[in-house]
Amino acid sequence: MGSVALVIRWVQPFLMPASVVLVPNLVGLSEAEAAALARGRGIEIQVVDRQFREDQPAGRIYQMREKVGDPMRPGQPVAVWVSKGPELVDVPDVTRMGFDKARQILESAGLKVGTVTRVYDFSEPVGNVVEQSGLAGERKPRGNSVDLKVSRGPEPEPVPEPEPSADPIPAKPPGDSTKPLETEQPPAPGERFLSIPYSVPSDGRSHRIRVDVEDEDGLHTGYDQAHEPGESVKIEVKVAGPKATIRLYDNDALKGTAQ
Secondary structure: OHHHHHHHHHHHHHHOOOOOEEOOOOOOOEHHHHHHHHHHOOOEEEEEEEEOOOOOOOOEEEEEOOOOOOEEOOOOEEEEEEEOOOOEEEOOOOOOOEHHHHHHHHHHOOOEEEEEEEEOOOOOOOOEEEEEOOOOOOEEEOOOEEEEEEEOOOOOOOOOOOOOOOOOOOOOOOOOOOOOOOOOOOOOOOEEEEEEEEEOOOOOOOEEEEEEEEEOOEEEEEEEEEEOOOOEEEEEEEEEOOOOEEEEEEOOEEEEEEO
């Protein structure tokens, strides 16, 4: 039966009357290319709709109603859908505001935060956005990233090195049991891991849990995963340096801050 079907499909074009044409594949062609190909077969194209598509450039056909190879009478239209390309959105101005607020405004506009760099800045408080990669009012495709530079506050003044003393160091008197002065400082703490317990609300929907860490390495995301409702999770995040600020978000809503 399968062999017979293949034979019939192969000989079908030769058995059809000359007034019947087969539908060509127009998906992936530009609107102009598809129209030219259709006219060459004696048919036309009919644009049903134009929609924004993240995966298709503007003017590209991404869908057909008729099946490729189906017979048609000359002059009949082939229904097609044409891409308008990625939807463009306006980049908001998020400078001179806190990082959390800047992230919310960008996501509300259809964008997301890209690379975050911590820089010294005397004019903006710690945690405020100093600079962004996209200019305010510039149009970007929805879903694109905007890089941010976040203030670390004013650059600290350099500590002057102590001048060497001209007086010789007195020798230790015989029988003196006093311990010598310790001149070496203890090493700065390196990387460490912190454990954060969290109970996901039992509301019947999935929750995206994200933990942002602000430490010596700057501002970065230490954890970002989806969890089921009612799940109890124990989140391990890596922290660099003796001081850090940790923020936990549930579906982009801030749930807690720890230092």
